[in-house]
Amino acid sequence: MGILTWLGRRFRRPPDPIDPHLWHETTGASALFADLNADELARLKTLAEELLAEKEIVASDGPDPDGAERVNLAATCALPVLELGARWYRGWWTIVLFPDVYRRSWTEEDEFGIVSEYEDDVEGEVLQYGSVILSRRNLAGSNSTVVIHEMAHQLDRITGEIDGVPPLHPEMNAGEWVDVFDRRLEELRRLVDRGRRGPLEEYAAESREEFFAVASERFFAAPVILERSLPDIYALLRAFYRQDTAARRRRT
């Protein structure tokens, strides 16, 4: 996509201000925003307005999303980029809401050429060209972190490949990122293999990218627990998101 096309879409329409009452109601109902101070909430609102102007939110098979649903979604999408800016979500345009989890099937070929077919229920997914699919059923809950999970994949995708390594800031070290994530991923896999509980849910053991996305959910929803159980992962996420969510939690 050329820069003019990109700019044309980026400024498709100027952001409309979100009704303050609706904003207050929506953010007040979600635990994800409970630690933010007035300044952070004001910046989150501006970001959410930019995202609402920039992204299409459409319902597949169900009523159009109402104001509260749109604002809740935009505010949750905005949280990971609060200190990074909306430009980190450039290059994708659509969020598609499904009424419930949906069934996905895919095939995988192993190293011996044996093809297996899989099916599972999906709550959210980032498609190849960046559209996000989300199951609507879970969005309303105050502890829903599926949006954070998918936004982590979107940030990871900026480098052209979803591999658990988002574009790191100049002061960060990519080698350290990969080492720490891979070591923690291996530890979790060993625990899962022995049927034991790890510091993150089992799904994080799938791959480095899922570990990053699940750890990002925890970083925003339960930061003090993450900081205690995986301090090195917490420190890397704090450096990447440029937010100290555990300090923010302790502040409140």
Ligand SMILES: [Zn+2]
């Ligand atoms: Zn995922």
